[in-house]
Amino acid sequence: MKNLIFIFLLVSGSLFAQKTDDGSTHKVVFQFVSGDSLSQKSLVNNLKNLREGWPKAQVEVVFHGNGIFMVTSEKTTYMKELIDFARNKDVKMVVCGNTMKQKKITKEQLLPFVSVVPMGIGEIIIKQEEGWSYIKAGL
Numbered sequence: 243m244k245n246l247i248f249i250f251l252l253v254s255g256s257l258f259a260q261k262t263d264d265g266s267t268h269k270v271v272f273q274f275v276s277g278d279s280l281s282q283k284s285l286v287n288n289l290k291n292l293r294e295g296w297p298k299a300q301v302e303v304v305f306h307g308n309g310i311f312m313v314t315s316e317k318t319t320y321m322k323e324l325i326d327f328a329r330n331k332d333v334k335m336v337v338c339g340n341t342m343k344q345k346k347i348t349k350e351q352l353l354p355f356v357s358v359v360p361m362g363i364g365e366i367i368i369k370q371e372e373g374w375s376y377i378k379a380g381l
Contacts, residue, residue, distance in 0.1 A: 268296055269375065270292065270377060272288070273362075275307035276380040277311050282319065282320055285380060289323075303333060310337050310338065314347060336359045
């Protein structure tokens with residue numbers, strides 16, 4: 243009997259049917275702390291996939307630790323992709339003010355669309371308390 247039910251579900255498409263979701267009810271905050279280029283590539287791919295699947299989701303990336311170098315004008319290798327996300331207002335990008343002080347990075351060294359928050363961890367906690375889903379990005 244189980245096999246017959248499975249075949250019916252498979253044939254009818256019910257087994258793989260998904261509710262149409264443009265992401266408008268989703269809010270996602272990514273934490274990014276890695277200076278590793280493979281982790282940076284992974285973050286960009288995650289953001290692209292999320293945008294393709296849920297074009298209307300609210301998305302924010304919090305950069306701190308060595309992840310801050312991904313959004314400095316001298317060090318990033320993903321400037322074009324990040325600029326595209328920012329230009330379309332698809333992804334809000336913020337950096338940790340504490341990390342900036344520790345690494346002696348000025349606002350002028352950041353990509354122009356990046357905002358500064360006083361404390362990266364605090365920003366993530368606030369987002370989670372507001373109901374945002376949390377993802378630690380990178381490898």
